[in-house]
Amino acid sequence: MKEQGMREHGGNLDLAQQRFGGRAEDWIDLSTGINRLPYPVGELDAHHWQALPSRSEIDALHQAAGHAYRTSAPLVAMGGAQAAIQLLPQLAPRGRARILAPTYNEYAPVLSAAGWEVEEVRALDSLAGANLAIVVNPNNPDGRRYAPKDLLALLPRVGRLVIDESFADAVPELSLASETRRPGLLILRSFGKFYGLAGLRLGFAIGHAADIGKLTAASGPWPVSGAAIAIGCRALRDDAWAEATSARLARDCVRLDEMAQSQGWRLVGGAPLFRLYETPDALAAQEKLARGQIWSRAFAQKPTWLRLGLPGAEAEWSRLAEVLAR
Template sequence: MRRDHGGNIDAAKARFGGADWIDLSTGINRVPYPLARLAPEAWTGLPTAAAKEALIAAAQTAFGTQAPGVALAGAQQAIQLIPRLTPPGLARVLAPTYNEHAAALRAAGWEVEEVTSLRALAGADLAVVVNPNNPDGRVTSPEALRALGLQVRRMVVDESFADATPETSLAAKAGAKIIVLRSFGKFYGLAGLRLGFAFADAATVARLEDMVGPWPVSGPAIETGTRALLDRPWAEATTARLTAEAHRLDAIAAAAGWALVGGTALFRTYATPDALAAQERLARAQIWSRIFPYSPSWLRLGLPGGAREWDRLEKALSDAI
């Protein structure tokens, strides 16, 4: 079954026409990590064990954990695999959130309950929390998550949008009962590399490695990811820029009469009078946004990249007033 997602820019082009689109329907950094020339072996040879180990070490350093980890083709691959780690049982997902978690669990035979409070997750065989949450930016403290971990058989914490707020991360506590997922492509703006990580205990990581086989991540992704994850000056400068620009976007949206629902440094979600109408107004300016089937008012925007994109968005929103 095809599920509702951002990034469906082809559908926007087919419906509204035009070629010069700005895709703000995802939470992907539009000022990506600069690509450097790669060693020829990254393209011509199979990834080596040493290269894979270096990537995991870089990820552990970047994410502040010593827990065993596995590199995957995006956090999405982990979401697809985790339901198969154990026999199906009762899963509870803190909602509304990224819809692939519940969908992947249901497809694997789990009974899934989508709940709206952290307390309601207690008693589950598997609890899922996206933190910070997509799309409303809700943050659950690491202390609250650790307490929840004592009340469930196992917990998945999806930290795909946690790069700019490392204080929210539970990666250092990943283990047998807590699986922590991290994305690479969003913060580093290189989603096409398809790189993400799962951190847990050694047995769980070994099981995931068996499930994906010896080469789940390409040589170019390994070399680029290792380099980027160790580049702390870039990450710190990018966090500062994104944080400032998130406030800038909030001000532009407020001037258009939209109220902030929440968000992260990579996306903002607003309450609008009519989300579908707002999306269509932006689309006529060839700017694509994200709306949600469960809310008639919520619209999510990623942050523009560069002065030209900011000018186009500000004009489109001012014209909509």
């Protein structure tokens, strides 16, 4: 039985262990879109664990994020993109929200719980007229992409446009972060996915000064930890690592697609950190992988869809190939 308030997500490795056994360290968790070859954190000074983050340290993190996301617009660090999603209802009086679906499943319940009228639509143009419009770009779970010019054309037709760019790090040409001084445009970014450090709980909201001011006030004086600040500053300024990682992910997408094709699975779409496949029976495919202690993501509403993150080390690729060949 699901706990109250919990929704279907990847990363539920405890469920895989309950059903198929094994220790967490025995499993390859491909149920999420988190980089399996994370940024090398290195040593952290004890100060980052012991002292409250200072204003200057938080400012340094904001500057590093502006560098990585190629923007000079106001932004605020938060405990993951999810923390920003939780605060979206506070940006404006309750009204009509439209979400381009199917997509990440936290937006609708958060807004509904706050009294918003929520409608899921299937086309970009159908967002027009909403007080709050939400687009995930690239989309999760099918990887649909929307051209920046088309999103900017939508902006005057909605009260506020929120674009979730949690999977955009490796496709920076999709990002509208540099355009967020425009009133009504808000960008959400996730740090943990591309940098492979989801447990750090770090993300950013980028937007017009008025919106960022509200989110900053609602987040409190210490929205992220000292460790998150130190690691974030390091990683977000490491352009060489980001470029090499983006190139590797592009190659690995092709590699995984070829392995899936050998199973007769059809590519539905994907982003540089995950792929979505049409299978004859996703639960059967998930169980086959789980017997080899590889966890994937199936979808209750789409019984033929199976989503896989990209393996990391070569040993993970070898095990995946072995399990698929059985």
